[in-house]
Every structure is written in C-alpha cells, then in structure tokens.
Amino acid sequence: MIVLFTDFGNGGFYLGQMRAVIAHRAPGVPVVDLMHDAPAYAPGCASYLLAALAPGIVRGAVVLAVVDPGVGGPRRPIVVRADDRLFVGPDNGLFEVVMRRATTVDCQSIEWRPAELSATFHGRDLFAPVAAALAKGTVEGCTLREAEPARCGSWPDDLPAVIYVDGYGNLITGLRASTLAPDVQIGLGGAALTRARTFGDVPPGTLMWYENSIGLVEIAVNKGNAARLLTASIGTEVRLER
Amino acid sequence: MIVLFTDFGNGGFYLGQMRAVIAHRAPGVPVVDLMHDAPAYAPGCASYLLAALAPGIVRGAVVLAVVDPGVGGPRRPIVVRADDRLFVGPDNGLFEVVMRRATTVDCQSIEWRPAELSATFHGRDLFAPVAAALAKGTVEGCTLREAEPARCGSWPDDLPAVIYVDGYGNLITGLRASTLAPDVQIGLGGAALTRARTFGDVPPGTLMWYENSIGLVEIAVNKGNAARLLTASIGTEVRLER
Amino acid sequence: MIVLFTDFGNGGFYLGQMRAVIAHRAPGVPVVDLMHDAPAYAPGCASYLLAALAPGIVRGAVVLAVVDPGVGGPRRPIVVRADDRLFVGPDNGLFEVVMRRATTVDCQSIEWRPAELSATFHGRDLFAPVAAALAKGTVEGCTLREAEPARCGSWPDDLPAVIYVDGYGNLITGLRASTLAPDVQIGLGGAALTRARTFGDVPPGTLMWYENSIGLVEIAVNKGNAARLLTASIGTEVRLER
Numbered sequence: 001m002i003v004l005f006t007d008f009g010n011g012g013f014y015l016g017q018m019r020a021v022i023a024h025r026a027p028g029v030p031v032v033d034l035m036h037d038a039p040a041y042a043p044g045c046a047s048y049l050l051a052a053l054a055p056g057i058v059r060g061a062v063v064l065a066v067v068d069p070g071v072g073g074p075r076r077p078i079v080v081r082a083d084d085r086l087f088v089g090p091d092n093g094l095f096e097v098v099m100r101r102a103t104t105v106d107c108q109s110i111e112w113r114p115a116e117l118s119a120t121f122h123g124r125d126l127f128a129p130v131a132a133a134l135a136k137g138t139v140e141g142c143t144l145r146e147a148e149p150a151r152c153g154s155w156p157d158d159l160p161a162v163i164y165v166d167g168y169g170n171l172i173t174g175l176r177a178s179t180l181a182p183d184v185q186i187g188l189g190g191a192a193l194t195r196a197r198t199f200g201d202v203p204p205g206t207l208m209w210y211e212n213s214i215g216l217v218e219i220a221v222n223k224g225n226a227a228r229l230l231t232a233s234i235g236t237e238v239r240l241e242r
Numbered sequence: 243m244i245v246l247f248t249d250f251g252n253g254g255f256y257l258g259q260m261r262a263v264i265a266h267r268a269p270g271v272p273v274v275d276l277m278h279d280a281p282a283y284a285p286g287c288a289s290y291l292l293a294a295l296a297p298g299i300v301r302g303a304v305v306l307a308v309v310d311p312g313v314g315g316p317r318r319p320i321v322v323r324a325d326d327r328l329f330v331g332p333d334n335g336l337f338e339v340v341m342r343r344a345t346t347v348d349c350q351s352i353e354w355r356p357a358e359l360s361a362t363f364h365g366r367d368l369f370a371p372v373a374a375a376l377a378k379g380t381v382e383g384c385t386l387r388e389a390e391p392a393r394c395g396s397w398p399d400d401l402p403a404v405i406y407v408d409g410y411g412n413l414i415t416g417l418r419a420s421t422l423a424p425d426v427q428i429g430l431g432g433a434a435l436t437r438a439r440t441f442g443d444v445p446p447g448t449l450m451w452y453e454n455s456i457g458l459v460e461i462a463v464n465k466g467n468a469a470r471l472l473t474a475s476i477g478t479e480v481r482l483e484r
Numbered sequence: 485m486i487v488l489f490t491d492f493g494n495g496g497f498y499l500g501q502m503r504a505v506i507a508h509r510a511p512g513v514p515v516v517d518l519m520h521d522a523p524a525y526a527p528g529c530a531s532y533l534l535a536a537l538a539p540g541i542v543r544g545a546v547v548l549a550v551v552d553p554g555v556g557g558p559r560r561p562i563v564v565r566a567d568d569r570l571f572v573g574p575d576n577g578l579f580e581v582v583m584r585r586a587t588t589v590d591c592q593s594i595e596w597r598p599a600e601l602s603a604t605f606h607g608r609d610l611f612a613p614v615a616a617a618l619a620k621g622t623v624e625g626c627t628l629r630e631a632e633p634a635r636c637g638s639w640p641d642d643l644p645a646v647i648y649v650d651g652y653g654n655l656i657t658g659l660r661a662s663t664l665a666p667d668v669q670i671g672l673g674g675a676a677l678t679r680a681r682t683f684g685d686v687p688p689g690t691l692m693w694y695e696n697s698i699g700l701v702e703i704a705v706n707k708g709n710a711a712r713l714l715t716a717s718i719g720t721e722v723r724l725e726r
Contacts (some may be wrong), residue, residue, distance in 0.1 A: 071683035121697035198314035440556035
C-alpha cells in the first residue's frame with residue numbers, strides 16, 4: 001500500500017501527475033490519499049502531524065510524504081524505515097518526530113536520479129518512482145545508500161502550538177493528550193478551555209479541548225469555528241498552565 | 243463496491259484515515275468517492291440528497307454514509323438494506339428518505355464495537371470496518387441485530403428548500419421535478435423562476451430552474467452564481483405557486 | 485488506464501457519479517484523477533493546459549476530458565486518438581492544441597446515445613460509458629464514426645495569457661518555455677519578471693518566472709501569492725518583449 005501525505009492541496013494537477021506515475025509504475029498497488037493539505041511550506045508542523053497519524057497506517061506501507069519548500073535546493077531525498085513503515089520524502093525535518101517516536105529506525109539517502117528531473121517537482125519525478133519501487137518490493141534501479149538523516153535536536157517532543165486547522169475551524173495542536181498532567185489547564189490567547197470528551201458535551205458556542213481521533217489536543221467550539229473565534233492559525237502558540 | 247457519502251470535506255485527514263481502514267480491511271474492493279461535502283451537520287437535508295443519488299448507485303453496493311453531528315451521543319449505528327443497496331451509518335434520519343422511497347427495506351443495528359472506539363470518529367472506527375466486512379460479503383465479527391430504525395414521520399416526501407449549493411452556486415432543492423404539477427411556479431425570495439431544459443436555453447444572467455441530472459429541481463443563473471444573486475444557502479425555502 | 489480531466493471541481497457529486505459509472509462499467513481499470521479544476525467554461529485555456537499535460541500521460545491511456553459549457557447544445561461528442569492516447573469529450577476546441585502538437589491524429593464522432601441522457605451531464609451519461617468501453621478495448625455498443633473535428637485555426641500555437649492559477653497563487657501561462665527566444669523579457673501588467681530556475685533562487689517576495697514541471701512559463705512570488713500581488717486571473721495577458 002502507498003499512502004500519500006502532501007501539502008499539494010486537492011486542486012491542480014500536481015497530485016494527479018504524481019498519482020499517474022504511481023499507477024503506471026506500481027499497477028495494482030493500492031494508493032490511499034491520507035491528506036493533501038498538510039501544513040504548507042512547514043515541515044516542522046507537518047512532522048508532528050505525520051507522527052500522530054503514523055500509528056494508524058498499516059505496517060508495511062510506503063508513505064510518500066512531500067512537504068518540501070526547499071525543492072531544487074541542497075536538501076537530500078531520503079527513505080526512512082520506522083517501525084516497519086517506509087517513509088519517502090525530503091530530509092528536511094519532516095520525518096524527525098516519526099523517527100523520535102519509533103522503536104526501530106533506519107535511514108537511507110536516495111542516490112538515484114531520473115533521466116528528467118524538474119527543478120520544482122521532485123514529488124512526481126523522484127519520490128513517486130522510488131515509492132512505487134519500494135511498494136513493489138524492489139529498489140532495482142533506485143540506488144539507496146545508508147545515511148544519517150538531518151536531525152532537529154532542539155525540537156520539543158510535543159509542540160504546544162496549532163499545527164493544523166481543519167475544515168470546521170477546529171485547531172489541532174502538536175500536543176499528545178496522553179502526555180499531559182491530569183490537572184493541566186490549556187489556554188490560547190486570552191481564552192481558557194474546558195476539557196470535554198466530544199462536541200455534544202458542551203453547549204453550542206462553548207470553547208473546549210478534547211483528545212482527538214489521533215490522540216492530539218484539539219481545540220474547538222461546539223457548532224462553531226474556533227479558528228475564527230480565536231483568530232488562530234498554524235503556528236499559534238498554546239499555553240499549558242497548572 | 244463501497245460508495246462513500248460524507249460531510250467530512252475533501253481536506254484534512256478524516257477521509258484519508260477512513261480510506262486507509264477500508265483499503266486494509268477490504269483489499270481489492272473498489273471504492274468510489276460519491277461526495278464528501280454533503281450538507282454538514284444536517285442529516286435531514288443530506289437524507290433528501292442521498293435519496294436522489296441512490297438510484298444511480300449500482301445494486302449490491304455498500305454505501306458508507308456519514309453525516310453524524312451526534313457522534314459519541316446516544317444515536318445508534320445501523321445498516322439499512324433498501325432495494326438491494328446496503329447503507330451503513332448513523333440512525334439519525336440520514337436514511338429516512340431512502341427508506342421511504344424503497345420497495346423493500348430491512349434494518350439492523352450494529353452491536354459490534356471495535357477494541358478502540360474514538361469519541362468523535364465513528365466513521366473510521368466503527369462504520370468503515372462494518373462497510374468493509376459487508377462489501378466482502380461477510381459480517382463475521384461484526385454483530386448485527388434486527389432493529390427498528392428511528393423514523394421521521396413528520397418530514398415531507400419532497401423538501402421545498404435548498405439542500406445543497408454546488409461549486410457553481412447552483413441551488414439544488416429537495417424537490418423531485420417529476421412530482422410537480424405542470425403549471426406550478428417556483429419562486430425563491432422575491433424572484434420568480436423560468437423553467438428551462440439546460441443552461442444555454444436562457445440568456446446569460448437569467449434566473450431559471452430545471453430538472454437536474456439526479457431528478458431534482460435546481461435553481462441557477464446562466465453563467466452566474468445563483469447562491470450569491472439570491473443570497474440563498476442550505477435551508478433557504480422555495481415557494482411553489484399556481 | 486483512464487485519466488480524468490474536468491472542470492467539475494473536487495466538491496459535489498458530479499465527479500462521484502462519473503467515477504461510479506466507470507467503476508461499474510470498467511471494473512479493474514485504474515482511474516487517475518489528473519485534475520478537476522481545469523479552467524471552468526473555458527475549453528480554450530483548458531486546451532493549452534491539457535496539451536502541456538498530455539506528454540506526461542502514459543501511451544495507451546484513455547483521457548476522459550470534460551470542460552463543456554455547451555452541454556446539451558449542438559457540439560458533438562468525439563474521440564480523438566493523438567499519439568496513442570485516446571481523448572474522449574466534447575468537440576469544442578478542448579482537443580485543438582493536443583491535435584496540433586501530435587504526430588498522428590485520428591478523430592471519430594460518438595454516434596451512440598444512452599437510453600437515458602440528461603440534458604446537463606454528458607460526462608456521466610455519455611462520455612464516461614464510452615471511455616470505459618475504450619479502456620476495456622472494446623467499443624461494442626458504442627458506435628463511432630470517422631469525422632472531422634471542429635478546428636480552431638485562429639488560435640496561436642502558444643497562448644500568451646494566464647490559463648490556470650494554482651493553489652499557491654502561481655500563474656501558469658499557455659506559453660511553452662522551450663519556444664521562447666533566450667533574450668525575451670516576460671511582463672504582466674506593470675511588472676517585469678526575473679527568470680529563475682526554482683523558488684529558492686530569488687529572495688522571498690520577489691516576482692519571477694520559470695519553466696514549470698510541465699514545460700510552461702509560470703509566474704510566481706517566492707513565499708507569496710502572485711495572483712493577488714498582480715491581480716491576475718485566468719485570461720490575463722502576458723507580454724513578450726525584447
């Protein structure tokens with residue numbers, strides 16, 4: 001199975017061209033669009049989001065992940081094997097949090113280059129062919145070499161900030177709910193937030209936070225739009241208080 | 243075949259996680275994304291839309307339908323068999339109009355619960371595994387029990403209101419064109435609407451209605467945006483006059 | 485393989501209904517969503533975009549292309565075979581540029597009509613069944629007849645105008661970079677544009693143009709939105725100066 005995680009957006013032809021390469025090179029391999037509006041240009045935020053999604057991805061899958069503002073620059077293309085999932089993409093921190101939380105990690109740089117490599121679209125020209133080869137269980141023609149990935153040692157294990165805003169205006173943070181002390185208070189801007197289990201637990205219009213379906217602290221307003229109400233967006237900091 | 247009908251939107255990772263569950267549990271079963279911007283939080287409007295779409299779905303298909311504002315609350319998960327199509331989703335009225343128009347109807351509640359059931363995402367954790375099992379022709383491990391669905395007896399057979407606004411600003415109503423008297427006049431707000439067969443039948447800028455491709459009354463402006471012109475949205479009432 | 489190219493947008497049920505027809509009629513045939521926000525109502529701009537994308541489509545594929553503002557009117561449905569790719573859609577100029585750049589071209593009109601043909605949705609009712617039949621290698625039941633396509637002789641070989649605005653606000657033009665003289669200057673509105681190889685080659689905020697991943701001149705601002713900065717949209721003209 002190939003799982004796609006990008007910041008390409010659902011519009012345009014970028015995704016379609018990448019899908020066409022995979023369909024041609026790995027016919028019969030199931031392709032799952034996990035998400036295509038990952039935090040744009042922001043491998044850091046995307047890294048916390050991908051790490052929260054990773055446990056839900058079946059072992060053995062190839063995850064083709066492209067959040068790559070430095071495309072065409074010096075950053076390397078890599079393959080990371082973490083807990084039996086293979087991650088293919090740029091070595092720009094995107095896989096930092098996945099690697100940190102994995103039990104077993106192994107990294108290889110992609111030395112292979114296609115005959116035609118565009119300057120701006122390595123997702124189609126470089127990463128998709130490698131992901132297709134890996135999904136077919138072969139890397140024939142796609143030379144890999146053991147390598148040390150770039151590490152981001154200064155990043156925290158959990159990020160107290162908004163890393164994604166969903167279509168309802170819910171604010172997803174980089175904090176795993178399971179890491180919080182029971183008496184912690186979560187705030188954003190001037191607002192203090194009630195903890196709830198689900199939307200229906202609070203009256204319409206009430207600000208709250210809950211552990212979302214991928215284990216992260218999510219801030220929402222029942223039947224409302226938290227992003228608008230709090231004028232928050234990707235990068236907005238969250239306060240932890242006791 | 244599994245047909246998806248949700249209000250998740252095309253963005254985010256909700257859809258992707260649900261697709262991943264299906265790809266893992268029902269490998270090889272074709273999955274068709276019918277629509278993912280069904281009326282949000284509005285199982286009533288969504289019910290009229292789904293019923294208009296249902297005849298176009300091949301018999302034997304499993305329809306995984308999630309418009310579920312009460313997720314985590316007391317509403318039951320159900321499977322409805324209506325005219326040889328299986329509908330899996332919440333028992334909140336979403337299948338009311340499908341059931342009412344079907345020749346044969348049979349309903350079962352889903353008694354099975356997964357080992358891990360998130361409070362906010364039954365689409366991924368509960369409905370998708372059941373849909374996958376049904377599509378493979380087995381419900382092994384997914385206990386079902388004959389049940390009476392919640393019925394919405396007060397709902398009309400056709401809904402004289404906007405139930406969906408498409409990307410062009412066209413207003414789709416809950417009225418089947420085939421149920422209208424030949425001399426009926428359709429109005430919305432202060433506007434009276436000309437009946438047409440297709441866009442090109444009226445000059446640019448003209449308001450009109452026509453029977454759309456799923457048999458519903460649709461209000462549009464040739465080369466214009468009816469939603470903006472009439473400041474109409476989901477729920478806006480439509481007048482029927484003689 | 486069936487490749488989809490439409491202006492339906494990713495929302496709504498139009499795409500889903502078309503996909504359901506294909507899944508039912510051509511089970512097992514891979515379907516690739518190339519793009520669904522092709523220039524709306526604009527077969528001219530869409531024609532230059534499709535021609536730039538065509539070389540990236542695998543030979544033997546069936547391209548189901550629907551940008552069809554005249555649906556229900558007199559324009560004919562056609563099948564164009566160009567360099568071993570089959571294009572199915574309306575005879576309204578959408579395939580003009582593909583045909584012009586192809587080495588071998590062959591055109592047939594679709595004489596077959598389905599039992600039920602809606603006035604507004606030939607993508608689902610007419611083009612999708614024909615594409616499915618062609619992808620299965622048969623046109624049994626889908627009568628085709630040799631025909632001369634409508635030609636658009638007055639169109640230039642390259643279009644000096646914006647033909648698509650992507651999700652980042654980048655402006656894609658109908659100009660192939662390979663056709664430009666080395667000393668040409670590209671301008672839009674009052675702005676003159678620097679040529680670059682990729683985003684990172686210029687400081688944030690700088691306007692530039694580069695050859696994009698499908699060979700077209702694309703205008704962008706590093707970490708900015710060119711469409712907003714230049715108030716440009718589909719149809720905005722581009723200047724070529726020496």
